[in-house]
Structure formats: structure tokens, C-alpha cells
Amino acid sequence: MLKPVVDWDTCVGCGACAEVCPEVFQLRDDKAWVIGLDKCNTCNCQEAADICPVQAITVTEE
Ligand code: SF4
DSSP, X not given: OEEEEEOTTTOOOOOHHHHHOTTTEEEXXXXXXXXXXXXXXXXXXXXXXXXXXXXXXXXXXX
């Protein structure tokens, strides 16, 4: 199963990932949290990873 991981040191809290995948990512305290891993059933979060302006999201195999 593929799983997105957010590097909080890199995340700038722009909210782009939460806009693309609101069921998977949510902004809390200006950082993106993965809140719904099981909701990721379309692009395996690759779209969110691609849209992140600072490449804070990596998609790893679990
Ligand atoms: S798109 Fe990237 S920088 Fe923006 S909130 Fe999401 S993880 Fe953080």
C-alpha cells in the first residue's frame, strides 16, 4: 500500500495538498497532516506530492 508522508520541516503550510485531497490531508497549525490514509483511492497521493511547491510530500510503499 502506498502512503504519503509529510516532512514537517519542509512543509510551509500552503494548503495545496489539502485542496487537492481534503479527505487525506488537513492543515493543522500550518502543517499538513495525513488524516485519511484509507481515503486515498484515486492517485495514491501522487497528485498531492506533485503539487506541493516545496516537495514536502513523499509517497512511500508500506
Ligand atoms: S502542499 Fe506541501 S507545503 Fe503545502 S501544505 Fe501540503 S505538504 Fe505543506
